[in-house]
Amino acid sequence: MVRPRCAGRPTTIKSLATYVPPRILTNADLEMMVETSDEWILQRTGIRERHIVDPGVGTSDLAREAALKAIAQAGLTPDDIGLIVVGTVTPDMMFPSTACLLQHKIGAHRAWGFDLSAACSAFTYSLTVASQIVASGGHEHALVVGADVMSSIIDYKDRATCVLFGDGAGAVVVSAAQRDGDGDGAILDFEHEIDGGGGAALCMPAGGSLRPSSHETVDQRLHYVKQDGQQVFKFAVRKTEEISRRILARNGLTPGDLSLFVSHQANRRIIESAAGRLGVPAEKVIINIERFGNTTAATIPLALNDAVCSGRLRRGDLILLASVGAGFTVGTVLVRWGF
Numbered sequence: 001m002v003r004p005r006c007a008g009r010p011t012t013i014k015s016l017a018t019y020v021p022p023r024i025l026t027n028a029d030l031e032m033m034v035e036t037s038d039e040w041i042l043q044r045t046g047i048r049e050r051h052i053v054d055p056g057v058g059t060s061d062l063a064r065e066a067a068l069k070a071i072a073q074a075g076l077t078p079d080d081i082g083l084i085v086v087g088t089v090t091p092d093m094m095f096p097s098t099a100c101l102l103q104h105k106i107g108a109h110r111a112w113g114f115d116l117s118a119a120c121s122a123f124t125y126s127l128t129v130a131s132q133i134v135a136s137g138g139h140e141h142a143l144v145v146g147a148d149v150m151s152s153i154i155d156y157k158d159r160a161t162c163v164l165f166g167d168g169a170g171a172v173v174v175s176a177a178q179r180d181g182d183g184d185g186a187i188l189d190f191e192h193e194i195d196g197g198g199g200a201a202l203c204m205p206a207g208g209s210l211r212p213s214s215h216e217t218v219d220q221r222l223h224y225v226k227q228d229g230q231q232v233f234k235f236a237v238r239k240t241e242e243i244s245r246r247i248l249a250r251n252g253l254t255p256g257d258l259s260l261f262v263s264h265q266a267n268r269r270i271i272e273s274a275a276g277r278l279g280v281p282a283e284k285v286i287i288n289i290e291r292f293g294n295t296t297a298a299t300i301p302l303a304l305n306d307a308v309c310s311g312r313l314r315r316g317d318l319i320l321l322a323s324v325g326a327g328f329t330v331g332t333v334l335v336r337w338g339f
């Protein structure tokens with residue numbers, strides 16, 4: 001057996017909180033905006049509704065709600081946080097980073113931090129980065145946030161993408177663990193990949209240094225998500241299975257050892273196909289895309305939160321987080337749940 005990648009002292013997810021804006025965009029609402037139907041959306045994606053911010057609300061606002069709850073739930077104050085990593089593809093603005101804006105909003109006076117851009121893998125990547133810094137002894141407590149206001153970059157005239165996405169945030173506090181044993185929480189291992197060859201399949205073409213914003217880019221609707229849905233779908237199913245098998249094998253585990261498989265929520269059919277190929281039975285798979293759509297960096301914490309609230313995730317459970325996103329980015333984190 002090859003050694004897991006995690007080195008240093010053990011770390012754990014100490015708390016979890018989420019936030020979604022109150023306004024709901026239903027499939028019926030979308031039927032009035034583009035040529036689509038509730039039946040098509042539900043059958044092809046599993047989504048019934050998604051939460052959407054009101055104008056003037058940014059990613060840092062959603063992140064703030066989740067972060068303050070997660071910090072309090074961990075029995076800490078914002079001053080205890082040494083590091084803030086915000087996974088997002090919809091920062092409030094190009095700079096300053098959302099981590100800076102969040103640090104100020106929650107009053108985390110002793111923290112440094114940064115944004116991490118990995119699209120739908122942002123939560124798994126951010127969790128790994130924060131966990132490794134805590135494991136190294138760099139900090140006792142790190143705040144990891146996955147938050148996106150996807151409605152800010154979605155073209156509500158493009159039926160192929162506008163039905164898929166929603167807004168939301170999730171936050172966890174990653175802390176040094178007492179020890180890595182049965183019943184105690186631990187972030188056990190991670191496995192990540194990127195494949196830049198898939199970049200064109202899912203991107204927002206304008207607004208960066210290559211194609212700065214101009215009247216032309218706005219006229220061409222290049223500040224919105226563009227996607228080759230089928231290419232992304234096939235890659236996501238194949239890679240979710242492949243990388244999950246690799247991390248489990250490295251730890252001497254099989255899919256049968258998992259209490260719960262917590263995949264990024266992009267499409268119900270992607271999750272069911274990947275879980276089916278892995279051989280994880282439906283009762284061990286969390287699917288909550290019906291209520292939130294694809295909230296990009298927030299889907300995994302939102303799924304974890306539902307699992308905890310419904311009693312499907314308990315202290316000591318072995319769970320696998322898995323994600324595929326634009327880039328392409330691919331991520332898995334093996335976790336023993338600690339509360």
Ligand SMILES: CC(C)(COP(=O)(O)OP(=O)(O)OC[C@H]1O[C@@H](n2cnc3c(N)ncnc32)[C@H](O)[C@@H]1OP(=O)(O)O)[C@@H](O)C(=O)NCCC(=O)NCCS
Nearest residue numbers: 036037040044120159160163229230232233266267324325
């Ligand atoms: C986007 C996605 C739901 C489309 O589903 P699909 O089964 O691949 O559908 P297709 O793209 O083949 O389109 C099938 C038909 O439905 C139509 N269609 C697309 N969106 C539609 C909508 N919202 N309502 C009704 N019809 C729609 C297409 O125009 C096409 O019509 P045609 O056959 O007349 O050309 C699916 O490809 C997907 O989920 N891909 C992955 C997306 C993803 O995960 N993105 C985030 C990654 S992190």
